[in-house]
Amino acid sequence: MAGEARNLKVRIDHVSKVYETRNGPMEALRDVSLDIYENEFICVVGPSGCGKSTLLNIIAGLQAPTSGKAYCSGHEITGTGTERGVVFQQYALFPWLTVKKNVIFALNMRGIKGEQADKMALEYLCKVDLEKFADHFPKELSGGMKQRVAIARAYAADPQVLLMDEPFGALDAQTRTQLQSELLETWEKDQKTCFFITHDVDEAILLAQKVIIMSARPGRIKEIVPVDIPYPRNQETKLTPEFMQLRNHIWEQVYKEYLEVRK
């Protein structure tokens, strides 16, 4: 883009993934190529089973492609790394640690210790409105609160790339709306590179600069839809004509793929 410095952050280069299963090989991804630039917010939508999580796990370094390669900051991804942080649908918290200690764990991984870690952990918990629950254990919190701790911990790890796999998928509509707003606010401030999977088309348009529509299995990139709605965005953005037009278009495309799955 003219006049805009765009640094490539993640490159997915002709990636395919075949799982060996009891019923033979299962092609999850076919020849997926995608460039993600620094500070970009990308959302991925597509029917269930189309390989969204597989793609995220390949970027996270949790799974290896069968062919093709993935790169982060120019280096081939061969495993997990602190520059890439993951938030899963099910809050992966340490149940034996308090809320604050879950966040401190991430800070310790960055080499931040002692009183400073303590102070910073509280700051990250403030961001998600949970400072009052710092000394509680995960089991004492609701689902939405646990997911907020997971997000605070992911932010505390300060990764360059935030990978989120349907992080709000298991939450009720109200909590989901609140967490979307918090995430938007945080991203508008820090502009981390975000790769966010969702099955909620509205959520994708609200958050992303680009929505990637994936095809039914084997997952391929069907379309990349730019969302040219300026930030700051909020829940009212959903009522604008631009938003509704994008929603109609993306829904139609996703629905076609959903019908493919049912064939």
Ligand SMILES: Nc1ncnc2c1ncn2[C@@H]1O[C@H](COP(=O)(O)OP(=O)(O)O)[C@@H](O)[C@H]1O
């Ligand atoms: N570890 C695995 N072994 C075998 N098959 C898998 C494995 N992980 C995912 N799959 C299959 O690969 C396909 C894509 O899965 P996934 O990436 O989880 O899709 P999505 O996240 O879009 O729902 C699905 O059919 C799923 O059953």
Ligand SMILES: [Mg+2]
């Ligand atoms: Mg998934």
